[in-house]
Amino acid sequence: MIDKTLSSCAQAVAHVHDGATVMFGGFGSVGVPGRLVDALRDQGARDLTIISNGASDAALSPLFEAGRVKKLIASFPSPTSHQFRARYLNGEVQLELVPQGTLVERIRAGGSGLGGIYTPTGVGTELAEGKEVRVIDGREYLLELPLKADFAFVKAHLGDRLGNLMYRGTMRNFNMVMATAGSVVAAEVERIVPAGEIPPEQVHTPGIFIDHVVQAERHPRLVELPKEGAQA
Amino acid sequence: MMLTRDGIAWRIARDLREGQYVNLGVGIPVLVANYLDPDQEIFLHSENGILGVGPKPKRENLDLDLVSAGKGFCTLVSGAAIFDQQQSFIMMRGGHVTHAILGAIEVAENGDFANWRVHGEAVPGVGGAMDLGVGAQNIFVAMSHVTNKGKPKIVKTCSAPLTARRRVKRIYTDLAIVDVADDGLVLREVMPGNSTADIQAKTGAPLKIALDCREMDVPETASNGARLRQ
Numbered sequence: 189m190i191d192k193t194l195s196s197c198a199q200a201v202a203h204v205h206d207g208a209t210v211m212f213g214g215f216g217s218v219g220v221p222g223r224l225v226d227a228l229r230d231q232g233a234r235d236l237t238i239i240s241n242g243a244s245d246a247a248l249s250p251l252f253e254a255g256r257v258k259k260l261i262a263s264f265p266s267p268t269s270h271q272f273r274a275r276y277l278n279g280e281v282q283l284e285l286v287p288q289g290t291l292v293e294r295i296r297a298g299g300s301g302l303g304g305i306y307t308p309t310g311v312g313t314e315l316a317e318g319k320e321v322r323v324i325d326g327r328e329y330l331l332e333l334p335l336k337a338d339f340a341f342v343k344a345h346l347g348d349r350l351g352n353l354m355y356r357g358t359m360r361n362f363n364m365v366m367a368t369a370g371s372v373v374a375a376e377v378e379r380i381v382p383a384g385e386i387p388p389e390q391v392h393t394p395g396i397f398i399d400h401v402v403q404a405e406r407h408p409r410l411v412e413l414p415k416e417g418a419q420a
Numbered sequence: 421m422m423l424t425r426d427g428i429a430w431r432i433a434r435d436l437r438e439g440q441y442v443n444l445g446v447g448i449p450v451l452v453a454n455y456l457d458p459d460q461e462i463f464l465h466s467e468n469g470i471l472g473v474g475p476k477p478k479r480e481n482l483d484l485d486l487v488s489a490g491k492g493f494c495t496l497v498s499g500a501a502i503f504d505q506q507q508s509f510i511m512m513r514g515g516h517v518t519h520a521i522l523g524a525i526e527v528a529e530n531g532d533f534a535n536w537r538v539h540g541e542a543v544p545g546v547g548g549a550m551d552l553g554v555g556a557q558n559i560f561v562a563m564s565h566v567t568n569k570g571k572p573k574i575v576k577t578c579s580a581p582l583t584a585r586r587r588v589k590r591i592y593t594d595l596a597i598v599d600v601a602d603d604g605l606v607l608r609e610v611m612p613g614n615s616t617a618d619i620q621a622k623t624g625a626p627l628k629i630a631l632d633c634r635e636m637d638v639p640e641t642a643s644n645g646a647r648l649r650q
Contacts, residue, residue, distance in 0.1 A: 215468040215469075215487070215491075215505070216468070216487040216491035216492075217484075217487065217491070218468075218484075218485050218486070218487050219485075241505075242545075244491075263545070263546055263547050263548070264545040264546065264547040265543060265545050266491075266545055269543075273542075273543050276543055277542060277543065283543075283544075285544050285545070285546055286546075287546050287547075287548070287549075287550040287551055288467065288505070288509065288546070288547050288548040288551060289509035289512060289513050289548060289550075289551030289555075290550075290551070292505045292506050292509050293506070293509070296506055307513070308513070308554045308555075309513060309550045309551045309553075309554050309555075310550050310554075311554070311584075311585070312582055312584075312585045313550065313581060313582045313583065313584070314581050314582075315546065315550070345485075356485050357483055357484075357485025357486040357487075357502070358466075358468050358469050358470060358485065358486055358487055358488075358502060359485055360469055360502065360503065360504035360505070361468050361469055361504060361505050362504075362505050363504070364504040364505075364506065365504065365505060365506050392504075406484070411484060
């Protein structure tokens with residue numbers, strides 16, 4: 189019987205090696221595998237290249253604080269990414285800035301066996317520097333190369349022993365595409381359910397993409413309640 | 421007389437119509453949501469995978485798994501759809517989102533615009549700005565007419581790093597509405613108390629005056645009590 193479930197986050201990150209490239213899903217506080225982030229910090233691998241939309245403290249600060257990151261590939265290391273920003277500004281961490289839609293499509297190319305994509309995004313801007321420009325039907329496009337990772341860590345609402353995943357709310361974000369682009373893909377889920385319980389039409393990420401499933405409670409760092417009176 | 425930030429948002433909302441799919445950027449643009457006509461079905465798009473963003477939730481019914489592009493918690497309107505980042509950017513870059521309302525640092529007379537990085541910013545972040553910039557059917561810019569030092573933000577050539585080339589269709593400022601036409605800028609509406617010459621003096625590129633150029637008609641306050649002009 190196939191069983192991709194693991195009993196701890198530590199097992200899911202055990203084989204991450206120094207210098208590995210690691211993807212983390214999530215957008216804002218939603219869909220971030222926060223327990224796997226902590227487990228990777230505790231595991232100790234260094235010189236990591238992290239691929240993530242951003243680098244907010246709520247999502248990734250443990251890895252930056254512990255000095256484990258060599259390079260970040262991201263679209264929006266926002267002003268709330270204090271731990272990243274401090275280390276970027278002192279030269280400890282490099283940044284490769286990628287427009288968000290290009291980041292998505294580079295990961296998709298990596299996961300789907302493509303050699304790259306041509307996108308109009310960024311043409312004529314400083315983010316086009318050094319990139320091949322090709323004119324197709326009279327419009328300029330940039331060649332953007334695929335992104336793959338040694339490990340992709342994603343977050344879902346439900347998962348089963350086969351690796352099938354179902355998300356809720358806006359959790360899908362980068363998780364669905366990143367699940368296709370890691371050599372090893374581990375999913376942190378809120379609940380493991382028996383195989384067959386997720387209706388086939390509701391399987392958002394099919395188990396073929398997933399190697400490990402681990403159940404963990406939402407990390408308290410990611411439960412950012414809005415300040416009093418913040419509602420519109 | 422000039423528009424407040426809410427006033428600019430109110431005026432933009434008057435130009436949106438039922439059936440449009442609209443992405444609102446940070447700053448003045450997100451305020452547009454407060455002034456849409458509730459009788460018209462206009463769907464708000466959020467880059468992290470929502471069509472049909474609703475108002476912010478009350479504390480008691482907030483869903484920890486539901487945020488919009490600004491990373492704040494949100495609600496969904498009836499008929500909303502949720503999807504992943506890839507489908508979301510297909511909508512943005514692929515020309516399916518009908519309108520992107522964006523803030524800007526500068527807009528050039530040919531429709532180039534700069535809105536992702538100010539000069540000297542230590543840590544850059546681009547997010548989805550360039551994808552929307554190249555892809556949304558209509559790019560509307562919402563911004564103050566001049567910087568807080570009085571320098572024109574509508575210019576001949578952008579000096580700040582570009583977001584996308586030749587894409588801005590219309591500029592809504594606190595003083596005027598300016599269209600970007602194939603042969604240059606066209607002044608369409610002016611806030612009362614300003615002459616077209618006043619507006620030209622605060623604009624860094626030549627303006628043609630539309631034949632039907634008129635005074636902007638914006639009330640003193642909105643129905644939510646916000647001040648629209650000052």
